[in-house]
Every structure is written in structure tokens, then in C-alpha cells.
Amino acid sequence: MACAAALAALTVPTAEALPSGQANTGRGSVHWAAKDPGTPQIRFRGLAAVDRRTAWLAGTGGTVLRTTDGGAHWRNVSPPGAADLQFRDVTAFDARRAVALAIGEGESSRVYRTGDGGTTWTESFRNTDPKAFYDCLAFFDHRHGLALSDPVEGKFRLLSTADGGRTWRVLPSDGMPPALDGEAGFAASGQCLITSGPQDVWLATGGGAHARVLHSADRGLTWTAADTPVPAGDPAKGVFALAFRDRTHGIAVGGDYRPDRSSPRSAAVTADGGRTWRPAAAPPPAYRSGAAWLPHSRTAALAVGPTGTDLTTDGGDSWRTIDTGSYDTVACTPDLSCWAAGEQGRVARLER
Template sequence: MCAALLVGALAAPAQAAGGAQDLRGAGWKLKATGAEARFRGLAAVSRSTAWVSGSKGTVLRTVDGGRSWSDVSPPAAVTDGLELRDIEAFDARRAVALSIGEGEDSRIFRTEDGGATWSETFRNGDARAFYDCLTFFDPRHGLAVSDPVDGRFRMLATEDGGRSWRVLPAEGMPAALPGEAGFAASGQCLVSAGPRDVWLATGGGAAGRVLHSSDRGLTWRVADSTVPGGDPAKGVFGLAFREGGARAAGLAVGGDYRTGEASPRAAAVSSDAGATWRAAATPPAAYRSGVTWLPYLRSVALAVGPTGTDVTLDAGRTWRPLDAGSFDTVACGRDGACWAAGEKGRVGRLEPGVG
């Protein structure tokens, strides 16, 4: 119902006025968190429940639609000042959070009681590894990805909901390009859809690439995305896929994250599970770090970045500005409620009649 109300609010003014600048009727309703952390991790469970994670080891949780927030930060992450750049939640009580960084700064924490207590279930012991993102196929099976080690991206897997992790064999992973890495900007450099399909976004190399696995990370194929690379600050920062399978519809967003730098061709679309990509005919005008499909709507998606939010009503072919506020990541719950999070404790929920 939330998604249907939103698309009605978006589409009617656009059809009547014919211009992106005339999109009215929907926007982000900010939810005061009382925090100053930058939230790049977001788990949108539902309209009532969401988790955010970010700088200084901070994790917040709401179960009342953002009217109030509980500080449920893992004490060890706070003490060590970790950057919790990704969080995946299964419901209001169970969540898994990833901290990034070289060596032992890359860790994984798990809670089963709404963040009242946390267990550290993984600590990286390899100084060459730097973990960026994690994703779950279901409440038991998940993956986390590190920047290349010995020339290949490293995959970490769990089969028990994040209680334990193991490094997957590297033989099925294509060789990384010189300088290629993942961007820990929105928790969306590694995303999954369906029971076995997973995608990895890259940048920093000669091209922004997308890798796809249909067997939970054991073997991979790779494709250029059309999002430009060629610089450590450029590439694909966020991915969204609507479903698994060979015809899965995908979106890629990115660009150049440096303030004031141009980001041409900052979005791309795929209709074959990432095997091929084509540039958006009208991409967002600036770098975007996060992207999500709206549930139950085949052609509607949102992309966010420091300079604003864009919406597509035609499955990523064209994008229109929706909001000028700064966000780093965006996600929608199974009930269609969409949330966004970013710098200085900013969190919003998308609502009809706000814009």
C-alpha cells in the first residue's frame, strides 16, 4: 500500500506537468535520531522497524517508525571507534553488522536480542584484507566481501546466520584489475536476490565492473557496467536487483565521489542478471552511492547521494530529481516502506504528501 501511494504521488504530477522539476507529493520525512554519526549502513525491515549503522561504532534501532531510536551500539565497536558501514537485519531482534578497515578493524557482530547484547563472530586476521560489504540470501546464508587479496576479491561465507564464517575458495573468482576494489559507501557493493544470486560492484580500476554469482559466491562472471572507472574515486558504488535468475533486472549507480567532480553516466541498467549493461538515457546529474527498487512496483526505484535523491519510473532508463537532501544509503522493507540514511545522523522515511 505504501508503494502504491508513492507511485501515484510521483506519477500524476509528472504526467500532468511533463517535467522532473514538477514532481510533487512525495518526499523524505526526516526522523530525529539525536545522533551525529554518519550512517552508511541501513536495514529497512518495515514501516515501523529499521536499523542504521555508521561511524564511531554507532548502531541505532527504531520499532515505532522513527518516533524514537534506541542506541544499541556494540560496546567493542564504540570502544575501538569502528566504522560500521553495513548492517543486515532479519527482524526487530536479529541483525548482523560489518565494520570496515585494514586487518583487525574488519569485524562482524551479531545480535539476537535487538542489540541489547552483541557477539563478535569474525575478526579479520589477514593484514592484506579489507572487508567492505555483506549480504544475506536468507536468515542463515550470507556473504561478506573483501578487497582483492592475491589479485582476487575474497569472499567470506556463513551458513548459520552469521554465527560463524569461512573464506570461500578463490578459484572461481575472476582476476581483479589493477587498483580495483569495492566501495564501502552504502552497504550495497555486495547485494543478493533470490536463494543463490549475488552481485559485486567495483571501482578504482580501468572500468566500473559488476560481478555475478549464481551459486552463492563459488563461481563468478564479470561485465563492464558503463559507469566510468579509471580513477580510485570512480566506479560502481551501489547495486539493486529485483529478483534472482538469468533475467534479473538490475540497477547500478556510482560516479566520482569527490565533491564538485562531474559524474557522467552515473547509472546503468541490466535485464540479464548483470551479464550486459547499458547506460541510463538520463542518469542522475551527480554521484549516487545507494539505490533500491520499490517492492511490488516493476519500474520504480530510488537513488541517493550527498547532493540528493532521484527517482526512476521506467526501470532505470531515465532518472528525475526528487529531493535535494544528503543521504548515503537507501532501502525498502518487504511492506513497501522506504528509508534513507546519511551524514550527521540523518534518517528519513519516504512519505506521500511530504515533497
């Protein structure tokens, strides 16, 4: 049985947290199996899982790694001259083509693209507006994608590409609702901007009076905003990650990222494309920064954060902790594999 199918078979809604790395399915144990890249000094918040064998990582120190053998070996394919940059997101279309985002104020926000597995890179965008700060990127297909900046002049700013990340342009902001005071995105897992299908895209916010999710059905030209029940009202609080299994069903996770603060109502769900959100009845027990639907499942998803991994088998309404290790981001692929990455060079793949 595939690991994702084994996880989806879990039906117990609550349970004691298991030791790091194990989830008891009743039919054996699925677990995060370490795929150590040998970089304990790097924090990987960017993760692009292509399939069971191929994955890309993006992290601190301008680091980009790639595996094509399921994590047994990792190749350092970092762009030259990028050691001072902080990569927080990466999208990969296959083992050769990838787009990586570096975050920061002004010219620290950059986009790089490779078409040869990271042997060479092209810097395709460098931010020149000191008021912009890019957080994450997402693609609709191999050509069309967006990158999200915190608000500039009172509205979230978006870059758009129609050629796979080779060139970028700033989208007009006429269709973007005004940002709340203090509102921003979180560059925590590469999942503050999420697409589904050829047109729909959502962005997650925090820091303002309400944690909101904004939705566009026309690739970022016009947007509507909806409040979520995830707590906000503080620069450390809000929705940190989104995951949509189709254009109507989604989950939002977040909370307060400060380790000494509690995070009640750390998850919310929608069944109408993000027009309305309701709190999870039994949310994860702490702040979570990443989320992903299990492959080919209508009800099962994972959420990860510094204190553990949680599983839902009812579409996000209730969650149980299945691992206590620290991860920042998670991604699953159509061939029934799931990957996670985080601090101290931690990288793992779900196995049985």
C-alpha cells in the first residue's frame, strides 16, 4: 500500500502525539524518513516536490539543492553570487526547470530561473522598489505564474510571468482591495500564494486586524477578500499557509509563530472557494506554517510546523498529531509521495 493511502486510512480523530517520525495506521507504520542533505546550517523553507524521486530545496545562505534519486543524494545547485540571499520559495516543473524566489527589502527580493537542473541560473527579476518585499510565488502551469509582495502604497503587489519565469511584470493594482493596517504575507513556507487550475489563485495574510484570504479567478487581475477565524491583530499572527485540493475546497493554517505563545484556532476550512471560512473543530495544537493535501484524496491533508506534523482525514475539520519533529513546509505529488523540509537542514519523505 502506498504511504499516502496508508495515511488516508487513519480514521481516529484524536490521539496522543507519537514519537517523532511515526504514525500508526493499524496496518504498519508510515513515517517521515530523513533524507539528510548534509547541510545542518541551512533552514529550508522552500520546497518543490516533483515526484517520488525528484525534489528541490531552497533556503538560507542562497542555498538551492536538488535530488533525482529520492533523497539518497543531493546536488548543490545554488546560483553563483547568491550567498547573501534568503531563498524562501521554489517552484519546479521537472528535474531541469525551476524558479526560485529570494526575499527581503529592496534588491534582496529576486527571482532566479534554471532550465538545466541548476547548472546555470538567470536572474530574471530584481526588485528596485524599496517599499516592496516579496514573500512567495506560485504557477498555474509551466508558463503562467505570480509572485506576491507585501503591500505597496496600500495594496498587495503582484508580479506576473507568461514565459515560465523568464520575464516578469508588475500587475495593475486596480482590482486589488486595500490592505489593512499592518497587513502582510508570511514568507514561512512558500505557501502564502496558492493556485488551483488555470485561473484561480489565493493569497494569505496576517498582521492586520483580521487574518484574511484573498481570491482571484482571473490570474490576479481582480480580487475579493474574506476574513478567516485564524487569530491576527499582531505582526506574528495570521494565516501562514494555504492548500486547495480544487477550486472550492481549501484549508488555511497559521497562528502565532512565537514559540512562547499559544495558537488557538490555528486552522480553518472553506468549501466555497474561499468566500467564507469556518474554524476547524479540533485544530492542530500549535502554530503551523505549511500544509498539503494528500495525493488523490478528498479528505486527507497534512500540516507542519516547528512542533510537529498533523493529519486530517475529514477535510480539515479535525487534526491529530502524527509526528513531533520540526518542519516548516510540506508538499505532496501525484505519484503518492510527500516531502517535508525545515530548520537545521531537516528534509524527509513520507515512507512505510
